[in-house]
Amino acid sequence: MDTDQLLAGYLVVARGARADWQDVGLLSADLISMSDCVVDLVSAKRDGWDDWFDDPVSAEQSRVRADRSGPHVLAVGVAATDAPALLQEMADAGYGPDTGGVVGRLARREAFPDLHSGRALGFELVGFDTGGWHTWTCLGGLVDDVRQATGVRPGRWGLIQDEQEARRAAAWLTASGLGDPKVFLWVPALLVDVTAT
Numbered sequence: 029m030d031t032d033q034l035l036a037g038y039l040v041v042a043r044g045a046r047a048d049w050q051d052v053g054l055l056s057a058d059l060i061s062m063s064d065c066v067v068d069l070v071s072a073k074r075d076g077w078d079d080w081f082d083d084p085v086s087a088e089q090s091r092v093r094a095d096r097s098g099p100h101v102l103a104v105g106v107a108a109t110d111a112p113a114l115l116q117e118m119a120d121a122g123y124g125p126d127t128g129g130v131v132g133r134l135a136r137r138e139a140f141p142d143l144h145s146g147r148a149l150g151f152e153l154v155g156f157d158t159g160g161w162h163t164w165t166c167l168g169g170l171v172d173d174v175r176q177a178t179g180v181r182p183g184r185w186g187l188i189q190d191e192q193e194a195r196r197a198a199a200w201l202t203a204s205g206l207g208d209p210k211v212f213l214w215v216p217a218l219l220v221d222v223t224a225t
Contacts, residue, residue: 031191033105033140033218036130037080038087040070042099060149060185062104062217065166070094080129084222091223102149105140105218107195114156117213121158146222150187151194153201155211162211164201173206187219 039062061067069079070090081087087101106114111134118124118131125135153164153174164170165186175181180188180197188194194216201207201214 031107031109031195034108034111035133035138035140036104036106036217037082037133038084038222039079039081039102039104040072040087040091040094040099041102042068042070042094058185059165060100060102060187060219060221061152061163061165062102062154062219063152063161063163063166065160066163066186070099078129087222088224099223100221101223103141103143103146103220103222105220106134106215107218108137110215111137113213114215117156121156123159140218143220143222146220149185149219149221150183150189151191151216151218152187153194153198153214154217155207155214157210162207164197164207164214167207167210170201170206173204174201177204188216191216191218 041060041062059066064079072078072081072086072090081090084101084103091099091101115125115131115134123131125132153170154161164174165182171182174197178193178197178200180193183189188197198214198216202212205212207214
């Protein structure tokens with residue numbers, strides 16, 4: 029990685045398939061995402077209001093209990109340089125550091141762990157929207173818009189493999205305003221598969 033990553037948390041996700049309404053610019057039928065617009069997320073809390081796990085052990089335990097086809101445990105990272113603007117975006121939506129979870133971890137600048145057994149999958153362009161996350165693949169046409177403007181294309185699993193390309197695409201997407209009215213700030217999130225084998 030070119031930039032220092034902070035830990036957003038851990039998610040348990042089931043791999044999704046590209047739906048008819050999603051951008052035709054996606055090369056892969058199999059998608060991995062941190063957005064429940066695209067994949068099914070296993071909730072970390074019984075009330076269903078929080079999908080983020082604090083540690084990989086509890087995420088793995090939930091993955092094993094989940095009655096879903098092939099869920100993965102993902103560690104999600106956000107570049108330390110992107111955290112202040114993202115925290116402001118979350119605060120503007122009413123999610124301050126005292127909220128805990130993702131906001132608390134980013135506010136504490138919790139370092140992304142050294143995951144020897146994990147497999148970096150790539151970067152996903154995401155934006156925060158009132159408690160949830162949108163991905164560039166769930167808002168129609170954004171993948172093609174980014175490709176036409178920057179030349180950046182998603183690779184395997186709908187993710188961008190190169191960090192600098194992901195940063196360039198996120199910057200262009202933010203400046204373009206095309207995520208409006210749902211997302212105003214786009215950041216590349218690092219997705220690392222830490223599923224126990």
